[in-house]
Structures are given as C-alpha cells and as structure tokens.
Amino acid sequence: MRITAAILPDTGAGIEVREVELAAPGPGEVLVRLQASGVCHSDLNAVDGTSATRCPAVLGHEGAGVVEAVGPGVELSRGTQVALSWMPSCGRCEECVRGLAHLCRTAWGAMSHGGLLDGTPRLSWKGGSIYHYSFLSTFAEAAVVPEQCCMPIPDGTPPDVAAIVGCAVSTGIGAVWNTAAVRPGDRVAVVGCGGVGLSAMLGALSTGASPVIAVDLSEQKLAMAAQLGATATVLWAGSPEATAEAVRDVAGGGVDYAFEATGRAEAMLAAFLSTRTRGAAVLIGISRSDAVLPLPAIDFPRAERRVLGSAYGSVRPERDFARILRLHAEGRLPLDRLITHRLPLGAADEALDLVRTGRSVCAVLQPACAPPQPSLAGEEGVGRAGV
Numbered sequence: 001m002r003i004t005a006a007i008l009p010d011t012g013a014g015i016e017v018r019e020v021e022l023a024a025p026g027p028g029e030v031l032v033r034l035q036a037s038g039v040c041h042s043d044l045n046a047v048d049g050t051s052a053t054r055c056p057a058v059l060g061h062e063g064a065g066v067v068e069a070v071g072p073g074v075e076l077s078r079g080t081q082v083a084l085s086w087m088p089s090c091g092r093c094e095e096c097v098r099g100l101a102h103l104c105r106t107a108w109g110a111m112s113h114g115g116l117l118d119g120t121p122r123l124s125w126k127g128g129s130i131y132h133y134s135f136l137s138t139f140a141e142a143a144v145v146p147e148q149c150c151m152p153i154p155d156g157t158p159p160d161v162a163a164i165v166g167c168a169v170s171t172g173i174g175a176v177w178n179t180a181a182v183r184p185g186d187r188v189a190v191v192g193c194g195g196v197g198l199s200a201m202l203g204a205l206s207t208g209a210s211p212v213i214a215v216d217l218s219e220q221k222l223a224m225a226a227q228l229g230a231t232a233t234v235l236w237a238g239s240p241e242a243t244a245e246a247v248r249d250v251a252g253g254g255v256d257y258a259f260e261a262t263g264r265a266e267a268m269l270a271a272f273l274s275t276r277t278r279g280a281a282v283l284i285g286i287s288r289s290d291a292v293l294p295l296p297a298i299d300f301p302r303a304e305r306r307v308l309g310s311a312y313g314s315v316r317p318e319r320d321f322a323r324i325l326r327l328h329a330e331g332r333l334p335l336d337r338l339i340t341h342r343l344p345l346g347a348a349d350e351a352l353d354l355v356r357t358g359r360s361v362c363a364v365l366q367p368a369c370a371p372p373q374p375s376l377a378g379e380e381g382v383g384r385a386g387v
C-alpha cells in the first residue's frame with residue numbers, strides 16, 4: 001500500500017514528506033493506522049547525528065492508532081486501539097529472562113539495522129529500501145510493527161495522549177516509579193523540564209514525593225512546571241555547582257533523587273551535586289556516545305551518593321502503559337497538558353524545530369487520514385485504496 005510519510009533522507013538533511021510503499025505485515029507483525037505521533041528528542045538525535053541512524057528513514061517512535069491488519073500468527077483484532085512501544089522484547093535473551101525486558105539484547109541488537117525483527121524493512125520507494133526507526137516509524141499515516149510493540153489501550157483514550165505515553169511519558173514516569181522507586185515523602189528534583197522531565201515530575205507528584213523541585217534554563221518551562229504542580233522551581237544558575245546549591249537550599253539539604261532529562265553532562269553533574277546523603281542522580285537524558293561525566297569520587301564512599309541509569313523508564317509497557325493511562329483517565333496525571341503543539345504530518349520539520357529550540361514540551365503530529373470506523377474494522381481494506 002502507498003502511504004504518506006515524513007522521511008529523513010540522510011543525517012543532517014531536512015525532512016521530506018512524500019509517498020512511500022508499505023508492505024503487508026509479515027508473521028508476527030501488525031499494520032497500524034496511525035492517529036497521532038509524538039515528536040521526541042531522540043528523533044532530533046537521529047536528525048543531527050547524536051545517535052547514528054540508518055537512512056533514508058522514517059522517524060518517529062511514539063505513536064498510537066488502530067490495528068488495521070495483522071500478519072500470520074497475530075492474535076490482535078482489527079479495530080483494537082493501541083499505543084506503541086519501541087521495545088519489542090523477545091522474552092528469551094539473558095536480559096529478558098532476568099526481568100530486564102526493556103534492555104532486551106535481541107531488540108537492541110536489531111534496532112540499529114533499521115529493519116523489523118527479521119532485519120528487513122517494510123518501507124520502500126521505487127525499489128530502494130527505506131529504514132525503520134526504533135521498529136516503529138510513526139511519522140507516517142500507517143506503520144507495520146512487531147506485534148510485541150502493540151499495547152492495547154481502552155477505547156476512547158485520546159490518541160495524542162496515548163502516543164506520548166509510548167516514549168516521553170513512560171521514560172519520565174518509569175524512571176520515578178521503576179528505576180528509582182520513589183516513595184512518599186522523598187525529596188525530588190528534576191533537571192530539564194521538557195516532555196520527559198515534566199513526565200518525571202508528574203510521576204514524582206503521583207507518588208507523594210515532596211518537595212518536587214523543577215530545574216531548567218527557561219523561565220517559561222519553569223512556569224509550566226509550576227502550573228503542573230512543582231512545589232518549587234530553580235532557574236539554572238550558570239554552573240552545575242551553583243544550581244545544585246540552589247536546589248539543596250530549597251530542599252533543605254539535598255534531594256533523595258535528582259532526575260536528569262537533558263543528556264548534557266553539566267546537567268548530570270548538577271543532578272548529582274543536588275543529592276543528599278544516600279541520594280541518587282537518575283540519568284535519563286541521552287548524551288553523545290563519547291560524552292564523559294566527571295564526578296567527585298569521594299562522595300560515593302563517604303556519603304553513599306549513587307548514580308542510576310534509566311533506559312525507557314525501566315518500563316514494562318504491558319503493565320505501565322495501562323497504569324499510566326488509568327491515572328490519566330482518573331485525572332491524576334494531566335498528561336494532556338504536556339502537549340503544547342498539534343501539527344499535521346506535513347509539518348514534521350516544523351515540529352522537530354519546535355523540539356530543537358525548546359519551544360514545545362510535547363509536539364504531536366496528527367496524520368490527516370481518519371482511522372477506520374470500529375463498526376467497519378473487520379472488513380478488508382475499508383475505505384482505503386491500495387490496502
């Protein structure tokens with residue numbers, strides 16, 4: 001079938017929105033008609049080369065939509081609303097077996113090849129391959145993805161909220177709930193108030209942490225953090241040391257957990273220096289692969305300060321997406337308020353620019369195509385030429 005997609009022709013190039021060919025789902029794969037796709041900082045890392053990405057590629061790794069067709073062996077029904085996870089864990093590798101499915105070796109190993117789990121792409125144009133990004137490629141009207149990526153969600157879940165739960169929200173909230181296991185009364189700081197950082201902040205508030213201190217370079221982001229419930233805000237004070245001192249003052253002597261969501265070494269250092277005795281810096285942001293983080297060594301044995309890494313919020317999508325969306329539906333996680341921009345698919349470049357310049361918190365692309373109606377979902381190729 002032909003779909004419209006936003007393509008990154010090469011690292012550093014501008015996005016081209018045009019038609020591509022999408023093959024039918026193979027065994028264990030699902031065709032999802034996309035309703036919304038979040039634009040995450042990792043997409044930007046692919047554009048600017050911070051993370052090496054095989055091109056040409058269709059970016060986008062947080063999306064939500066409706067199952068339109070399934071390949072052999074897939075039990076999902078057509079018409080099921082799904083949020084997409086970019087981690088199709090295998091369940092059999094060493095990491096999966098020891099309960100670290102978000103670090104699945106099989107999936108991480110396959111990801112950089114730009115194909116699906118069998119290593120080959122379903123996207124092409126005029127005989128040439130177009131590669132997938134993180135198994136999903138959601139900057140498109142539709143995607144073929146591994147079935148392990150599809151998390152059924154309640155009918156009526158807003159697609160834009162479901163989309164951002166697929167990465168930014170789960171990465172932030174999961175770092176709080178899973179990686180750190182924050183408890184009521186823990187003191188928390190969040191350094192970097194983009195979509196991931198503010199999600200971590202909402203996650204901390206949901207656990208009863210107090211205070212919850214937002215730290216950022218931008219007064220505007222801090223104002224948004226305050227509106228979302230931050231108990232205090234600290235403007236970046238020009239250096240990691242000065243910023244950490246301000247955080248420790250506000251926290252009454254340092255925080256139990258300082259979440260870092262920028263990927264910058266000075267923000268990581270500020271997070272570490274903000275912690276109290278036995279406190280932990282929780283590093284979420286993606287740095288360049290050659291970045292080095294110098295830390296005061298004496299703090300480890302003397303104060304039992306710690307550093308925890310958090311990948312994808314140590315998330316278990318089948319458990320955590322549902323938990324997060326339930327709290328959202330109950331009004332206890334105002335995720336919709338993280339979405340500052342909604343744009344058509346054709347404005348993918350503009351959306352990336354909003355993320356690049358920090359003007360957006362979460363920007364969501366909405367493909368113009370309407371999803372198939374649930375009542376018609378069982379019919380072959382409903383309303384779509386070329387399916």
Ligand SMILES: [Zn+2]
Nearest residue numbers: 090093096104
């Ligand atoms: Zn695995």
Ligand SMILES: [Zn+2]
Nearest residue numbers: 040042167168
């Ligand atoms: Zn992401």
